[in-house]
Amino acid sequence: MSSPIYMPKLGLTMTEGTLTEWLVNTGETVSQGQPVASIETDKIETEIEAEAEGLLHQLCQSGEVFECGVVLGWVLKEGEEPPEAPETPEVKNDETTPVEQTEITEKETKVKSTRVAASPAAKRLAKEKGVDLSLVSGSGPGGRIVVEDIEAFSGSTQSDLNSETGDTKSSQAAVNEAKKLGVDLSKVQASATDGTVRKSDVQAHIKNSSRPAPEKHETFTYEPIGEGERVPLTGMRRVISNRMHSSLQSMAQLTLHLDVEMDDAISLRKEMKSGDVVPGYTDFVIASVAQALKVHPQLNSQMLENEILQLTEINIGMAVALNDGLVVPVIRNADQLSLNEIAQNTARLASQARDGKLALDDLEGGTFSVSSLGMFGVDGFTPVINPPNSAILGVGRIREDTAWDDQTPRRTSRMVISLTWDHRVLDGAPAADFASTVKLGLENPESLLNIN
Numbered sequence: 186m187s188s189p190i191y192m193p194k195l196g197l198t199m200t201e202g203t204l205t206e207w208l209v210n211t212g213e214t215v216s217q218g219q220p221v222a223s224i225e226t227d228k229i230e231t232e233i234e235a236e237a238e239g240l241l242h243q244l245c246q247s248g249e250v251f252e253c254g255v256v257l258g259w260v261l262k263e264g265e266e267p268p269e270a271p272e273t274p275e276v277k278n279d280e281t282t283p284v285e286q287t288e289i290t291e292k293e294t295k296v297k298s299t300r301v302a303a304s305p306a307a308k309r310l311a312k313e314k315g316v317d318l319s320l321v322s323g324s325g326p327g328g329r330i331v332v333e334d335i336e337a338f339s340g341s342t343q344s345d346l347n348s349e350t351g352d353t354k355s356s357q358a359a360v361n362e363a364k365k366l367g368v369d370l371s372k373v374q375a376s377a378t379d380g381t382v383r384k385s386d387v388q389a390h391i392k393n394s395s396r397p398a399p400e401k402h403e404t405f406t407y408e409p410i411g412e413g414e415r416v417p418l419t420g421m422r423r424v425i426s427n428r429m430h431s432s433l434q435s436m437a438q439l440t441l442h443l444d445v446e447m448d449d450a451i452s453l454r455k456e457m458k459s460g461d462v463v464p465g466y467t468d469f470v471i472a473s474v475a476q477a478l479k480v481h482p483q484l485n486s487q488m489l490e491n492e493i494l495q496l497t498e499i500n501i502g503m504a505v506a507l508n509d510g511l512v513v514p515v516i517r518n519a520d521q522l523s524l525n526e527i528a529q530n531t532a533r534l535a536s537q538a539r540d541g542k543l544a545l546d547d548l549e550g551g552t553f554s555v556s557s558l559g560m561f562g563v564d565g566f567t568p569v570i571n572p573p574n575s576a577i578l579g580v581g582r583i584r585e586d587t588a589w590d591d592q593t594p595r596r597t598s599r600m601v602i603s604l605t606w607d608h609r610v611l612d613g614a615p616a617a618d619f620a621s622t623v624k625l626g627l628e629n630p631e632s633l634l635n636i637n
Contacts, residue, residue, distance in 0.1 A: 187268060188237035188260040190221060190244075194253040195231070195545035201252045202226050204245055211243045215260060222247075222257060229512070229545055230421065235260050242267045310335045314381070355382040363387050421510035432572050436488075437608035440579075442565045443620045447583050447598045450630040464528035467557045470580050470602070471501050472527050472633040473626030474555060475519035481619040483611045484576045485552050493610055502551030502571060503531060505538040512538050513571055515551040524633045555580065565601040575610040578623065579603035600627075 192202050203225045209215050220232035221241055235241075239260040244267070245251060259267045307330045311318050314335065321338045323330035355363075355370050359382045363370050366387065373390045375382045418426060432438075450469050457463055464472075478485040478499050487494045499520040502513040514534035516527060537543045554571045559582035568579035581601035588597040602623060606616045626633060 186262065187265060188235070188239065189256045190233060190235070190258040190260065192224065192251045192253050192255045192257055193233060195226065195229070199226055199253060199545055201250050203250050204247050204257055205230070206247050207241075207243055207258075208232070209241045211241055213241055215239065215241050221260075226545060229543055229548060230541070233257070239263070239265075307332050307335050359384045359387050366391055421507075421512075425510050428572060429569050432570050435572070436570060438570060438605050439608050439613065439616075440567045440603055440605040441613070441617060441620060442601050442603050443617075443624055445600045445602055445624045445627045446588065447600050447627065450627055451583070451598055453630045460525075462525045462528045462532075464524050465531070466559070466583065466600070467503065467555065467580055468524060468528040468531055469627055469630055469633065470557070470578065470623070471503065471516065471519060471531065471555050472522070472524045473623045473630075474553065474578055475499050475501055475522070475527075476626055476633070476636070477619055477622040478553060479520050480622055481615065483615055484606065484619050486575045486610055487552075487573045488575060488607060488610055496552045498550070498552060500550050500552045502554040502574075503534070504554065504556040505535050507539065512543065512548060513551060513554055514538055514543055514547045515549065517550065521636060523636050524630075553577070557581075559583065559600070565603045568603060568605050570605055570607060576604065576606040576616075576619075578620075579605070602627075 192204070195202075204222060205225045206223045207221070208223060209219070209221045215221055215235045215238065217235055217238050219235050221235050222233045224231060224233060237260045239262050242259040242261050244256060244258045251257065261267060308318070310316075310332055311321070311330075316335055316338055318330060321330050321334050324334050359370065359373075363373070368387050368390060370382055370387070373382050373386050376386050376389075447466070450466065454464060454466070454469075482495045483493075485496050485499055487496060498518060501516045501519040503516065504511050504513050514537070516522070516530045516534070519527060522530070534543070534547060537547070551571065551574065553574055554568075554577040556568045556577060557580035558566055559580055562582055564581045564584065566579050566581070568577045570577050579602065581603070583598050583600045586597050586599045587594050589595075602620060604616060604620045604623075
């Protein structure tokens with residue numbers, strides 16, 4: 186019996202993923218549990234494993250984006266043909282609650298009763314063109330709808346659309362939405378490369394029309410200044426590039442730096458080396474940040490359109506450097522964890538990050554981030570906020586320094602912490618107060634051992 190290969194749902198917020206590469210060719214034998222394809226979301230890259238033994242049949246092309254639950258391919262028995270019209274796929278999610286499973290079952294019953302037989306390519310094209318498959322007559326085997334049917338239907342209705350939209354190329358769904366909302370389609374900006382106005386473009390037009398027009402800034406395109414290797418901006422590097430650029434464009438970011446004396450933390454860590462868990466200095470910082478956020482909830486917030494949401498949970502993301510970028514796994518409810526418990530979590534997450542074994546849920550829900558460059562000899566730096574957070578703390582190296590007690594010099598170990606915050610959310614004084622609270626916790630580290 187054939188076994189489908191789905192685009193998986195790896196987290197509660199995942200809706201689609203990119204099929205980056207098939208690892209096995211069509212017709213080749215695969216075993217159960219063997220990786221057959223690699224996929225990419227906006228946060229992680231992972232592999233899909235075969236759920237049965239048999240021959241691989243690729244259904245979808247690599248490099249394209251597919252919604253969760255779409256059948257990407259099949260594992261077939263010897264001599265078996267791939268199903269002509271795969272069942273409407275269930276979104277796979279191991280963490281689905283019983284209530285959610287009931288809702289999905291009810292929805293599947295409705296879908297199956299009205300399902301139209303169509304090839305995957307025809308379904309994708311119909312979605313792109315906003316075509317209702319129930320209105321299309323199929324010319325394929327058994328009345329199955331194929332790509333040619335979608336193109337013919339779309340062409341036959343285009344003259345009707347033009348009479349309503351003028352010279353604007355629009356999908357039927359966009360026309361219907363424009364009628365409902367009273368929108369002039371000629372004024373709607375198309376997002377598709379072929380210039381076709383989609384339903385989502387009409388909705389975006391309405392949303393943007395209710396806001397003040399943003400200031401226009403000149404965009405510079407630079408010509409190459411010389412010869413060199415061209416490295417495509419893809420995968421994780423592209424995601425980081427887009428997110429960091431968006432972060433700096435959308436927030437009013439400022440950074441302050443503060444010196445922290447780490448002598449007591451160093452002494453405490455030496456005492457803890459005899460135990461099973463030895464916290465790193467970043468663990469000390471995460472523990473102190475988590476407690477400081479309880480006192481200063483403004484930093485544990487998210488800017489919404491017309492309000493600031495102060496979040497209930499304190500989930501600390503820690504930046505982990507990888508060979509091809511970085512990820513920010515999340516320590517959940519960090520304010521409820523002792524220093525040792527935080528150290529256990531960071532060790533596990535860092536190991537999974539470097540082995541490429543993080544789940545999408547490990548990367549979601551962070552409310553504040555900590556980034557350390559101290560291991561590279563960096564003192565202070567300007568960390569960029571990880572959206573949708575409102576702040577991030579950078580951690581520098583521990584260096585030898587001199588302190589003065591009245592007129593008496595003494596040797597001390599100092600570390601710079603660098604706080605970047607969104608000035609739209611809070612001003613400089615409360616931001617400095619938060620940094621001082623973090624400093625106080627680090628200079629009195631025994632307070633981090635047991636959390637009530």
